[in-house]
Amino acid sequence: MSDVTTIEADVPERYAEAVSIRLRRALEEDVVGRIWRKDGTLWAPEGTPEVTNRLGWLDIADREREQLDTYKAFADGLRAEGYRDAVVLGMGGSSLAPEVFRQSFGKLDPGLTLHVLDSTHPHQVREVLNSIDLDRALMIVSSKSGGTIEPMSMFKAFSARQGDGSHFAAVTDPGSGLEALAGEHGFRQVFHGDPDIGGRYSALSPFGLVPAVAAGIDIGAVLDSAIGAAEECRVEGGGNAGLWLGCALGELARQGRNKLTFVADAPFTSYGIWAEQLFAESTGKLGTGILPIADEPLLAPEAYGEDRVFVHIAAGDADNAAKLAALKDAGNPVITIHAVGLADLGRIFYLSEFAVAVAGWALEINPFDQPNVQEAKDNTNRVLKDGSGEIDNGALRELTGGLEPPAYFAIMGYLPYSAETEAAIARLREALIERYHVATTWGYGPRFLHSTGQFHKGGPKTGRFLQLIDEPAEDLEIPGEPYTFATLIRAQADGDLQTLRNHGLPAVRISVGDIDAIKEQL
Numbered sequence: 054m055s056d057v058t059t060i061e062a063d064v065p066e067r068y069a070e071a072v073s074i075r076l077r078r079a080l081e082e083d084v085v086g087r088i089w090r091k092d093g094t095l096w097a098p099e100g101t102p103e104v105t106n107r108l109g110w111l112d113i114a115d116r117e118r119e120q121l122d123t124y125k126a127f128a129d130g131l132r133a134e135g136y137r138d139a140v141v142l143g144m145g146g147s148s149l150a151p152e153v154f155r156q157s158f159g160k161l162d163p164g165l166t167l168h169v170l171d172s173t174h175p176h177q178v179r180e181v182l183n184s185i186d187l188d189r190a191l192m193i194v195s196s197k198s199g200g201t202i203e204p205m206s207m208f209k210a211f212s213a214r215q216g217d218g219s220h221f222a223a224v225t226d227p228g229s230g231l232e233a234l235a236g237e238h239g240f241r242q243v244f245h246g247d248p249d250i251g252g253r254y255s256a257l258s259p260f261g262l263v264p265a266v267a268a269g270i271d272i273g274a275v276l277d278s279a280i281g282a283a284e285e286c287r288v289e290g291g292g293n294a295g296l297w298l299g300c301a302l303g304e305l306a307r308q309g310r311n312k313l314t315f316v317a318d319a320p321f322t323s324y325g326i327w328a329e330q331l332f333a334e335s336t337g338k339l340g341t342g343i344l345p346i347a348d349e350p351l352l353a354p355e356a357y358g359e360d361r362v363f364v365h366i367a368a369g370d371a372d373n374a375a376k377l378a379a380l381k382d383a384g385n386p387v388i389t390i391h392a393v394g395l396a397d398l399g400r401i402f403y404l405s406e407f408a409v410a411v412a413g414w415a416l417e418i419n420p421f422d423q424p425n426v427q428e429a430k431d432n433t434n435r436v437l438k439d440g441s442g443e444i445d446n447g448a449l450r451e452l453t454g455g456l457e458p459p460a461y462f463a464i465m466g467y468l469p470y471s472a473e474t475e476a477a478i479a480r481l482r483e484a485l486i487e488r489y490h491v492a493t494t495w496g497y498g499p500r501f502l503h504s505t506g507q508f509h510k511g512g513p514k515t516g517r518f519l520q521l522i523d524e525p526a527e528d529l530e531i532p533g534e535p536y537t538f539a540t541l542i543r544a545q546a547d548g549d550l551q552t553l554r555n556h557g558l559p560a561v562r563i564s565v566g567d568i569d570a571i572k573e574q575l
């Protein structure tokens with residue numbers, strides 16, 4: 054176990070009592086013991102699906118540690134054969150941990166260059182296809198269910214250009230359609246996920262580890278750090294950081310502090326996109342939840358409402374620390390998780406997962422299902438089949454009238470990924486916070502559908518939704534399908550807009566040229 058002080062908490066006096074009552078209750082109800090005994094009644098009535106069979110993540114790091122030789126042989130084989138790039142084709146739980154590994158560790162020698170494709174925008178798919186030498190690339194098709202439309206469409210596009218199955222590996226749960234496909238196409242290897250682990254809890258299973266080891270990351274060290282966290286999370290009583298964090302976040306949300314704002318120092322800056330899915334899909338349901346806020350500009354205390362909790366993944370960024378100290382002095386709860394070294398990512402992943410499980414108990418919801426995600430998928434399929442009919446874009450003022458906390462403003466861009474877009478979105482978010490003091494979220498579609506998308510429809514009905522779309526300059530076929538990538542991404546946007554509106558939520562669409570122009574209309 055590491056000897057680092059893992060968590061520092063600054064919870065203002067007015068919430069401290071409620072948090073300690075919650076903690077006492079957790080001890081009385083034996084929350085830790087029941088989690089480890091896989092007692093599903095902690096979250097839902099006996100026999101509820103997706104509860105007891107969703108706790109495999111608790112000891113996954115120990116089990117994966119025993120597979121290190123297999124992982125090593127896989128990575129050594131790729132290098133020996135001259136592979137240069139590894140491309141993950143996946144969505145949500147199957148793409149976000151690899152993306153955090155990629156961004157945190159950077160390019161390692163002698164690892165392969167890791168790419169993560171989790172978009173159906175034709176420009177994005179094309180960009181990855183064109184940026185690699187397909188004869189020296191391994192495509193890792195990752196999908197627990199093995200049937201998700203995004204990775205399956207990407208697979209079709211890639212296999213049309215690289216027909217040799219030995220350039221593909223699959224990560225999937227046993228017996229899935231993807232496993233059968235891997236057999237048909239002669240994939241070089243199939244890694245099985247644990248069916249008792251849901252997508253967003255799969256970072257320390259093959260879904261995170263296969264891309265990580267291909268990229269040359271020392272996954273043994275990452276797993277050791279997670280194993281240390283698991284030991285800590287077994288402690289019944291004081292000293293259990295996961296228990297404390299879950300109780301604090303759950304209770305603070307109950308007290309109206311439900312906008313969980315991540316501030317992550319380099320090299321962990323991408324932590325937020327992974328944690329966003331974990332918190333949003335796990336807790337945003339039955340009209341409650343913790344709304345994760347990732348990658349938002351960090352401002353002075355006056356800009357914010359009274360609905361925030363800040364979590365700092367601290368690795369020495371003095372500027373972030375100073376801004377958070379001011380926020381703490383102004384009465385905001387600030388929780389600091391200290392990170393020591395890159396392998397600490399394992400501990401951070403684990404601690405977050407355990408805390409979400411505990412927060413689910415505090416919020417009285419099942420943190421392992423995602424009841425509203427299916428709706429958007431069904432609406433996409435309906436649009437692909439029957440068309441979307443006339444869509445009224447609505448007007449921006451529908452979203453800004455009476456806008457104040459606890460409302461939040463969600464920006465959803467069905468756009469290609471780019472640094473320019475992100476910079477413009479950051480300016481837009483800053484303007485919204487300064488002007489209306491509300492929390493803002495930002496996600497690329499369709500990726501966010503597997504993340505904050507659940508919270509949008511299942512959480513408190515306080516969201517205002519701005520959808521941004523573009524007209525892709527160049528389309529791309531999806532071999533074997535009657536629709537193209539441009540049709541698919543538009544169907545996903547249409548389906549989501551209609552789903553939000555069906556829930557009675559205000560949702561407006563803008564076809565973007567200049568994102569900064571939107572800021573001028575606020």
Ligand SMILES: O=P(O)(O)OC[C@H]1O[C@](O)(CO)[C@@H](O)[C@@H]1O
Nearest residue numbers: 145146147196197198201252503
């Ligand atoms: O790994 P799969 O089965 O392709 O699923 C991808 C994502 O879709 C969801 O099932 C639903 O959005 C997520 O929970 C999951 O991470």
